[in-house]
Amino acid sequence: MSVLMLAVMGIVFSGIEEVNLATLQSRINRSSDTTYVVNFWATWCKPCVEELPAFEALARKYADQPMVVLLVSLDSPEDRMKKVEPFIRRRGYTRSQVVVLNEPKPHLWIDRVDPSWSGSIPATLFIRGNRRLFGEFQFDEVKLDSTFQSFRKGSQ
Template sequence: MGELAALPEPTYIPEKSCRQDFALGEPVKPFRLARVDGQAAIAPEGYRGRVMLLNFWGTWCKPCLEELPKFDALYRRYHESGLTLVAVATDEDAAPVEAFINEHKLAARVALGGEDAAGAYERPSFPFSLVVDGEGTIVATYEFVDETCLGELEQTLRTELAKL
């Protein structure tokens, strides 16, 4: 038993390229979710004319917690150029979500209780993210974005922002 306790935690290693092929070319699916901060509800159609990085995550998901602060840094860098980051937490309880937001000082728009919204994409694992163009069409999809994939995601965002 002691030997098992000494083993490092498993690390996620992508099986193929950073980008995935689910939902490409489809319109972003509609949803309306309450924001954790109590401001107006989040609905994807409210971000037409901007590039949206739509991230589905949960506080129970270690890769999600690693990825979201990196996405928030991209949001801060490109917000003025037309990027919106919508982080849809699948948690039902706001307390751990709020604690994570406060700990990392996230600027993203964070929605709560997005399990049904996430389920509409029929993904078997979390986290997953969609890049949505200014017309509301999904142009790129990703599962866990680690350091090796972050540059690719940033280039995708820059390409879409240049089209606005």
């Protein structure tokens, strides 16, 4: 029984889901009133890791509004438990949702995220209903907040 409990708790705490592109796309299309801020990153990518606090801060600032920050890790799936989970736990990110994208052939899905994407990370997609803004941005807290606000204003 206690073993079962531990196993259940393990699943709950493992938290970080592995998704394919189809699942990811359905997750960012759930509600047309919600602004989704989707950041593509990896633990090995220095500029990505540097800008992550800005995303967590954005998620906290707008916690009472219809918005979701989704951090999509491009670490290899075998690093999900080894690197991504400890990293997120250590950083204490609780407002942002975190997933690991498990799509082995980048050349087949990069264009489906956005045709203008070269494949470099960090890259961020803002999406609300039919409106999208994509770019290989490098954000700090102020720049992310102002980009988010102007995107939301434009999509009202």
